[in-house]
Amino acid sequence: MEMRLTFPQKTLQTSKSKSRLTVGYTYYNDEEQLEHLLNVWKDWPSLVDIFLVDDGSQIAPALEILQDWDLPEYGPSFQLWKVTRDLGFNSHGCRNLIAKYALTDIIAFLDIDMEVSTETVGRLMTKVYSPRSFYQHDCWIKHKQQIMTCPGHINSFIIGKELFWEAGGYDESFTGHHWGDREFIERVKELPGVESRHSGNIICLNRIGRHGVVDRDIEKTTYVDDSLFYVPLPPDEVEVLKGTVKQRLNFPFIKLL
Numbered sequence: 001m002e003m004r005l006t007f008p009q010k011t012l013q014t015s016k017s018k019s020r021l022t023v024g025y026t027y028y029n030d031e032e033q034l035e036h037l038l039n040v041w042k043d044w045p046s047l048v049d050i051f052l053v054d055d056g057s058q059i060a061p062a063l064e065i066l067q068d069w070d071l072p073e074y075g076p077s078f079q080l081w082k083v084t085r086d087l088g089f090n091s092h093g094c095r096n097l098i099a100k101y102a103l104t105d106i107i108a109f110l111d112i113d114m115e116v117s118t119e120t121v122g123r124l125m126t127k128v129y130s131p132r133s134f135y136q137h138d139c140w141i142k143h144k145q146q147i148m149t150c151p152g153h154i155n156s157f158i159i160g161k162e163l164f165w166e167a168g169g170y171d172e173s174f175t176g177h178h179w180g181d182r183e184f185i186e187r188v189k190e191l192p193g194v195e196s197r198h199s200g201n202i203i204c205l206n207r208i209g210r211h212g213v214v215d216r217d218i219e220k221t222t223y224v225d226d227s228l229f230y231v232p233l234p235p236d237e238v239e240v241l242k243g244t245v246k247q248r249l250n251f252p253f254i255k256l257l
Helices: 031-041 062-066 091-101 118-126 161-166 180-190 235-239
Strands: 021-027 048-054 077-083 106-111 133-141 146-148 157-160 195-205 211-214 228-231 253-255
Touching: 021 091, 021 118, 031 062, 048 062, 048 091, 062 077, 077 091, 091 106, 091 161, 091 180, 106 161, 118 195, 133 180, 157 161
Parallel strands: 021 048, 021 106, 048 077, 133 195, 211 228
Antiparallel strands: 077 253, 106 157, 133 146, 133 157
């Protein structure tokens, strides 16, 4: 059954599970990266809940890749959701979905090409987090063999549910475009009493990263390969879209696992 929700209320949702930390990933037709993470995740500790959202993959749906994955009983819990319509780029909405349905109050957001060691996950799981702090990490860039010090990669951070929604969640006006993380993080850091903090940990970026090129002839973000994607609008035109969509979770989705 497809679901469409309006803006969630800003209430603290206490976990009903034994998990202490949700690690939220978004995925889109990225089979190689997901298969690599399956081998990483199997060694993660229990009391961690992996929340994966497939953003409308048509070529390599996450569910097909997960069919033969045997997650050890002692390992993390896992859930898979899917956006049932390919909107081009809906990472903003996917992260709203994670923040709405996560089973814990603390969420670590990562991209599918980001890897966290078992030892680091253990430290993140046991850390005591301030409810009015926004946590970022150092980032080890694998292909450059160099470190990007905190705040590291913009898409990688830890935040509490209540603070996430106090900031308004991600603006889904940017669906189809790469801009929402910057705008969301700015809103979080502008809230009264919010502190930016170093988590004290390092995440690994496993690939070079894609370069965006404007193509006026396309209607939505289109990925070519691991290094290139096309977007329909330049950044200055994307910025003015801010606030034009008022709802959150403004797309159809379903829970698969």
